[in-house]
Amino acid sequence: MISIRDKDTSFYDKVYEVVRKVPAQKVTTYGAIARYLGTGKSSRLVGWAMNNCHTVKPEVPAHRVVNRNGLLTGKMHFSSPNLMQELLESEGVEVQDNQVQDFEERLWDPGKELQ
DNA sequence: AGTCTGACTAGTA
DNA sequence: CTACTAGCCAGAC
Numbered sequence: 001m002i003s004i005r006d007k008d009t010s011f012y013d014k015v016y017e018v019v020r021k022v023p024a025q026k027v028t029t030y031g032a033i034a035r036y037l038g039t040g041k042s043s044r045l046v047g048w049a050m051n052n053c054h055t056v057k058p059e060v061p062a063h064r065v066v067n068r069n070g071l072l073t074g075k076m077h078f079s080s081p082n083l084m085q086e087l088l089e090s091e092g093v094e095v096q097d098n099q100v101q102d103f104e105e106r107l108w109d110p111g112k113e114l115q
Numbered sequence: 116a117g118t119c120t121g122a123c124t125a126g127t128a
Numbered sequence: 129c130t131a132c133t134a135g136c137c138a139g140a141c
Contacts, residue, residue: 030123034136040124041136047122048138067123074122 011037015049016056018110022064024091026108027100029068036110050074063087070103 014037022028030050034043046065053060063084067073075084075098085095094101 031125034123039137042138043123043136044121045123045137050122053122062122065122068125072122077122 011039011045012049012052012056015046016053016060018114019050019053019060019062019065020058021110021114022061022108025093025106027064027066027070027088027093027103027106028108028110029066031068032107032109032111033065036114047074051077061087064108066100066103070100070107072098072100 015033018033018036019028030043030046033046034040037046039045050060050062050065053062062074063072063078065074072084072088072095075081078084085098088095088100093106100106
């Protein structure tokens with residue numbers, strides 16, 4: 001279990017670390033990441049962290065992170081608004097109307113899958 | 116220092 | 129399913 005507010009590792013690095021572990025054809029949510037990191041209710045911080053994700057290396061597969069409804073809320077923050085959906089579809093994730101199809105089946109919760 | 120905003124969530128109706 | 133609310137943290141102004 002990764003704990004938040006460690007002195008060595010920043011919250012953002014942990015977010016990126018978890019997102020990179022998301023397997024292809026799977027997606028996760030901001031809240032799942034937040035709970036796994038121990039921030040719990042501060043899921044907005046995950047979204048804020050994703051705002052900086054393009055500055056870190058290696059790059060973070062931010063397209064696999066959606067909100068709890070499976071909605072691609074962050075697509076407009078990509079270099080191209082269509083990029084997020086195209087990346088998901090290229091990995092075999094069906095996306096329709098900015099929403100991941102069969103979302104519950106494709107959900108990958110780090111708190112349960114990783115531990 | 117106060118206020119507003121946001122790639123959010125859980126609860127309630 | 130939708131709509132609204134409160135709570136949450138960091139940053140911009």
